[in-house]
Amino acid sequence: MTEYKREIALPSEPAGGAEILGFRPLYRQVKDHFVRRLVDGVWAPGTALPSEGQLAAELGVSQGTVRKALDELAAENLLVRRQGRGTFVAEHDEQRILFQFFKLVPDDGAARFPDSTVLATESAEADPAERQALALEVGETVLRIRRFRSLGDKPVILETISLPERRFPGLANGPIPNNLYSLFATRYGVTVAHAREKLKAVALSPEEARRLGTAAGTPALLIDRLALSLEGAPVERRLSLCLTEEAHYQSDLR
Template sequence: MPETLGFRPLYRQVKAIFVRRLVDGVWAPGAVLPSEGQLAAEIGVSQGTVRKALDELAAENLVVRRQGRGTFVAEHDERRILFQFFKLAPDQGAPRFPDSVVLSTATGLADAGEREALDLSESDSVIRIRRLRSFGETPLIIETLSLPQKLFPGLEAGPIPNNLYSLYAGHYGVTIAHARERLKAIALTAEDAAVLGVAAGDPALQIDRLALSLDGMPVERRLSLCLTQEVHYLSDLR
């Protein structure tokens, strides 16, 4: 039966239907989508309308078109994260994905900043992950992540992979669609400087990132303190 459509531009309505399927897990990461003709017949619109909706999803990195193979739900592999979400690049050489070492994991009631960022109540708990990220043997970033425990039950008890976004999508059905970042220059505390192997008071770039799911729900706050002596923040504006 064709979907019930409203009064927005038709391709936008079709796009919303597709996004809802991604949110609900009807289309899982890595899955191949039905053909444009099949989708058009199912929803009751033209194939051109379906193509335009899929073009927007591809531009937002939510689906991937592969010539001769079809359209696939995007996965949070390292290549996608590197170019969509990880913006630090070496001053010399090609961009690459950093390694990670987990320093600590803990759970507790969300503090005021976490409640505001993640839209939580005073009774909600969060998982806090602190990890060190490096390029080879060179420490680069200290990250502190805050996650709503109700969205990621048990995450703190298992191994914490380097690629967390893939874990969110594959195990918990939470796909990171986009993120907002705030950047600020700060002086490192003695504790953070010791972990990074530099002097207290040395400068660092602070990146405060809020990651949002496909339906716009805030699901992760990530505070990163980055050394920039040999790297830079690269933003490709279009």
């Protein structure tokens, strides 16, 4: 049975600071409190959480309420349940990204993490599309990363990644890793929680085709992805031109 309770100020929140919004399932309030711990870095990636009993006692709620909140966070890939070991904050390792974010799969069906080669990085004023996607003001700058990604020895993706420069200071000064989402979490405390994608069929320009080693006009799949943080703020716009002669986009619908 779902437990309901008027909005409460859970521990670590200012007294009287909870907004009275009427009745809401208590596990949702507990879940929001746990998300705030993730956002604030109290629970860092890879951290083992206290037991359900400890969390329930700390918050003054039932163990079932805590379990339901944790189950939802696990279903959203923010936590990982490990049999016999407990519950851990999810890390942006390659396996998680393959499962949650990287959807281009070779036609032989063997999903694998792609290799990356950075072509260029630049700091520039955000263009109108970047401002709209990333909620930036006129005059704000973005860091643009251009790279191609390979499955095996064959380049199959040409990417342009746009990041709000104020949110990722110094990123361009060092090597750009293959796994950017792990870097966002460990160096900048920004966890990519989910993303929205738009897909479109396009024909490659001569320059795009040259980069991918194919003919101009070759059909490609354009993926326009907006990555969002735990708070729902846009943190990355990624345009990916994908060759699909030997690969396909795979999405598991639940």
